Amino acid sequence: MTAAVAAHRAAPAAGGGPLTGTGAMLRLALRRDRVKLPAWTLGIALLLPYFAAVAGRTTSTREDLEAAAQLVSVPMLRLFTGPAFGMEAATLPRYVIAVYFVEFLLGAALMNILLIARHTRAEEQSGRAELIRAAVVGRHAPLTAALLLAAITNAVLTLLLAIAAVGVGLPPGSALLFAAGTAATGLVFAGVTAVTAQLTEHSRGAAGLAGAVLGAVWVIRGVGAAQEVHGGPLTWWSPMGWAQFTRVLADERWWPLLLSAVSTAALVATAYALSARRDLGAGLLPARRGRESAGRWLRSPFTLALRLQRASLLWWGASLAVAGLVFGALAGSMRAGVAEEFIGAGPDVLGGYLSLMAVGMVFLVGVFTILSATRLRAEETRGRVAPLLAAPTGRWAWLGASLLATAVGAVALLALAGVGLGVGAALSVGESGLVGELTAAVLVRTPEVLFLLALTAALFGLAPRAVALSWAVLAYGGFVRFWAGDLPDGFRSLSPFDHIPRMPLEDFRLAPLVALTALAAALALTGVYGFRRRDLDGG
Structure with missing residues (x-):
């Protein structure tokens, strides 16, 4: 009898393993977000030509451009923009990247936070995930589908942003590096949200915790950038700083994006490990017990x-x-x-x-x-x-x-x-x-x-x-x-x-x-x- 029970527990679920149904879940997510995700990716990409046009109007002469480049040396401005590279020989594309790069990093991070929270914790909170799991769908299929959707979305963002960057005067290699850095930061926060979705029972809580992490890394990046023109030690502790340390249009380097890739992989692995340790619909952070009866003031x-x-x-x-x-x-x-x-x-x-x-x-x-x-x-x-x-x-x-x-x-x-x-x-x-x-x-x-x-x-x-x-x-x-x-x-x-x-x-x-x-x-x-x-x- 004991052997039979053990064999039953060891057998895989009917219809496959923990990733069964991932393809169907991914197609469903793509169908549901057929408007939201194109709007996000196009909106972020189209900001680049707009920012370039604004910068072009304010730096129409060489003197204006040199004066604007001097702004980047002011610690107060770097707090909001981040470290700057190549501004010793300022050009309009270098100025645009130095001043506006952080805006694209924030946009990509927010897009991924909302995407993952919407397709993981929000589905459990609404009860839809339980109905789907009643079919032949593996335990990790919803999370995997959400992460694959994030990967596809960031790949599209990379393509669109690279095209926009070439359109405003960046060389193709530099445009691809800028776009890849933006998407890599977005994927880091997809991983962050995948972890926070395991911790709390509510989608707002998961997105809120991920947003708090975003705010913290923004501040760390800014304080580090205010220390030195090329970024201080604190900037290396921020995923947003890693993207900016690729030094687009200066002495370009791809290796800082390895930090983003390793961090994303570690966060995703953590999310899967935490997901296996909790019940569907529950969070690992225990909900506080309420009182047996409400106070009269709550009437x-x-x-x-x-x-x-x-x-x-x-x-x-x-x-x-x-x-x-x-x-x-x-x-x-x-x-x-x-x-x-x-x-x-x-x-x-x-x-x-x-x-x-x-x-x-x-x-x-x-x-x-x-x-x-x-x-x-x-x-x-x-x-x-x-x-x-x-x-x-x-x-x-x-x-x-x-x-x-x-x-x-x-x-x-x-x-x-x-x-x-x-x-x-x-x-x-x-x-x-x-x-x-x-x-x-x-x-x-x-x-x-x-x-x-x-x-x-x-x-x-x-x-x-x-x-x-x-x-x-x-x-x-x-x-x-x-x-x-x-x-x-x-x-x-x-x-x-x-x-x-x-x-x-x-x-x-x-x-x-x-x-x-x-x-x-x-x-x-x-x-x-x-x-x-x-x-x-x-x-």
Whole structure:
């Protein structure tokens, strides 16, 4: 009897081994992402000719190019761009690579984080993975299919980005090295997300942990780059630094990409090992046991919505406070002087830098706001809203309370970011008044975040399948604010982030705040009204 049981346990699952069904899973993933992945790869590749065009307009003469090349020697700029190579004999392609390489690395990393989280942990969280595994599908087939999809996507990105690089003047070999470095960084973060997907039970948690790793390696790369023009020792601890250390258009070398390849292989092997040690749908990090009964204060839809976002608010709050301290502490170096055209500050370089950081903090809080608001759509499609609305809680109360909780959380995050930025700047330059000044500079932009929340609510109520379009508004706002160059005023005015003054560089004006707040209120009411009149999905 014992021998029979042992033989049964040792026998492979009916229909094959742990990779059975990988091909079918890959075809399904390709079918599902037939729009998303081409949009990601084309969008990243098309940024290169755009950045080259912007750089070409600002460096139209040799004198302008040499002046721009001097910017790369400023530690403050290298914090955001990374190490630079070959700028002793500056050319337009070298300047573009030196200044914008990190943007492509961030885009590739984000694309891979979302891809892997979507096709692994999100599938388990929704219950679809369990249904698929009930068929002849091996244990590791979904993870393998997701990783193969990431490999295919990054190969396509390499091809498109190399073509775009040749189009802006890079030699074919240099173009391929630049594209391969970008894709290699993306694959590293595919491996990172494959590991984090084994740790947590939720896709947001897996993507959030991978995003935290991305933020950490970005900071490490930046601090290392600020140490030396060609990158300090810290830069070698960042996968983004490995790509930049290929020295595109200088003394080019391929071997730093071996670090990316080895790291990716190690992360993937770790993900498979962890996957074999956990149950389907579970995470290796144990979920905290809840109380036997809820407190009386949770009977309100608003307090329940706040409780559901508590962990997210704590993580975001800590991250924004630390980021504010770091960026604020760098304000002292601005006293040494940075080219005015870099931050659009005119003679007030310090004020321009701090106002730019304040705007950056608002965009980060905007990411939280959209993530929190789009979660309502996920709750609906997974069937969790219908039982709640079957109780005395009405649609107006549920959606209104959820939006109010997100708004309160967003304002709290803005305050934390502003205080962190102000404390860091005050300690750096020795002016205690900067704490209140920068806190106000961040909080005054609250209507921009409320507009994003209200727009997402309107889409949720009127066109729930299009709720993700709010990300396009945030992306357009970031594009206009940071990369638009000399974009016509008509296009700038379409961005909700281009109307409120950049304090402390610019003077306060009340009218844009009132107008944007009124528009946000109208959109929010429209969303609540639309949700009240439409049918539920997934109920």
